[in-house]
Amino acid sequence: MKRDLEERHRQSQAEKSVGRQFPRLLRATLDSLDSQIALIDRAGVIHYVNKTWCEFGIENGIPAGYSWIGVNYLVVCRSAGDRGDGDGREVYEGIRSVVESGAPFFQYEYPCHSPNEQRWFMMRIAPVLGAEDFFVISHVVITGRKLAEQRVERLNEKLALLAVTDKLTGLANRMKLDEVLDNEINRADRYGKNLSLILLDIDHFKEVNDNFGHSTGDAVLVRIAEILRANVRSSDLAGRWGGEEFLLILPECDMEDAARMAEKLRLLIENYNFVPVGRRTCSFGVAAYQAGHDRTTLLTLADLALYRAKNTGRNRVEIAANLESAVSHRDCNI
Numbered sequence: 001m002k003r004d005l006e007e008r009h010r011q012s013q014a015e016k017s018v019g020r021q022f023p024r025l026l027r028a029t030l031d032s033l034d035s036q037i038a039l040i041d042r043a044g045v046i047h048y049v050n051k052t053w054c055e056f057g058i059e060n061g062i063p064a065g066y067s068w069i070g071v072n073y074l075v076v077c078r079s080a081g082d083r084g085d086g087d088g089r090e091v092y093e094g095i096r097s098v099v100e101s102g103a104p105f106f107q108y109e110y111p112c113h114s115p116n117e118q119r120w121f122m123m124r125i126a127p128v129l130g131a132e133d134f135f136v137i138s139h140v141v142i143t144g145r146k147l148a149e150q151r152v153e154r155l156n157e158k159l160a161l162l163a164v165t166d167k168l169t170g171l172a173n174r175m176k177l178d179e180v181l182d183n184e185i186n187r188a189d190r191y192g193k194n195l196s197l198i199l200l201d202i203d204h205f206k207e208v209n210d211n212f213g214h215s216t217g218d219a220v221l222v223r224i225a226e227i228l229r230a231n232v233r234s235s236d237l238a239g240r241w242g243g244e245e246f247l248l249i250l251p252e253c254d255m256e257d258a259a260r261m262a263e264k265l266r267l268l269i270e271n272y273n274f275v276p277v278g279r280r281t282c283s284f285g286v287a288a289y290q291a292g293h294d295r296t297t298l299l300t301l302a303d304l305a306l307y308r309a310k311n312t313g314r315n316r317v318e319i320a321a322n323l324e325s326a327v328s329h330r331d332c333n334i
């Protein structure tokens with residue numbers, strides 16, 4: 001009974017609706033648009049919808065022939081919001097900002113994907129010029145632009161990743177290592193956390209290139225990178241420092257643990273068969289952050305320890321303990 005009354009009321013509203021007063025050519029023009037257009041009054045009641053509006057309704061489960069005239073669009077949006085539809089809630093508030101608070105317009109982009117395709121729309125409401133109590137709502141398809149934006153976003157992500165990735169090994173490159181090391185030093189400094197570095201260099205790598213060719217040398221670099229990547233924690237960062245040298249940044253790791261980690265990697269590499277090259281070894285320098293260190297100091301300490309490992313027979317792990325004084329005397333290029 002209540003439904004019948006509501007329906008009759010809507011019908012009588014439809015009879016009086018402003019939209020019916022549109023000239024035939026204007027109606028035909030609005031029906032030719034592929035955007036959904038509706039005219040509402042200040043209370044949110046719909047006075048006109050174009051053909052695309054009705055067709056979109058049918059596509060979304062509204063029965064054909066349904067009369068939109070007299071429906072309160074504000075109530076429709078609020079109900080959607082109450083059912084947990086975040087876009088419905090935004091649109092409801094946006095419409096109110098225009099019809100009640102006098103905002104010049106409101107627009108809102110939202111997805112409305114169908115099972116077969118991805119679709120986005122931009123809903124806009126603005127007062128009708130010269131008819132202050134009426135507002136035009138449009139839902140314009142912006143799928144093309146959204147897809148293009150997504151493509152650009154994906155491309156930018158790819159470019160950003162390439163900018164910080166070593167092309168050969170896929171590990172972090174020197175630029176990324178510098179950036180992360182600076183951040184980790186700040187964190188260690190601010191929160192009094194441990195931070196360690198492992199710098200490693202392949203022993204007699206020139207022989208590999210000389211005896212097996214550069215591309216086999218590249219393959220060895222890639223395999224060592226894989227060993228490093230597979231054996232560091234997700235919070236650590238493995239990178240290629242340059243040539244045949246790699247750097248591991250180990251946050252929240254003290255010298256002792258870092259030296260243990262370096263020894264584990266030394267053994268893994270020593271025991272790996274780099275077909276067709278055979279066995280190869282690496283030398284390791286380990287340094288731990290202490291208050292007052294900056295990036296250059298910490299890297300210099302790791303480099304000095306690595307230098308000592310090379311000079312004392314290679315295939316060794318050396319730690320940078322007692323090397324502090326050497327840092328200030330060393331003319332380093334790091």
Ligand SMILES: Nc1nc2c(ncn2[C@@H]2O[C@H](COP(=O)(O)OP(=O)(O)OP(=O)(O)O)[C@@H](O)[C@H]2O)c(=O)[nH]1
Pocket residue numbers: 168201202203204205206207209213214215216217218221242243244310314
């Ligand atoms: N295949 C290949 N070789 C590289 C790459 N970068 C650097 N190298 C080679 O690494 C070798 C490094 O040689 P050296 O600096 O003499 O050191 P090493 O032979 O490893 O000897 P030690 O470090 O003293 O044990 C050189 O032959 C470089 O050409 C690269 O990207 N690919």
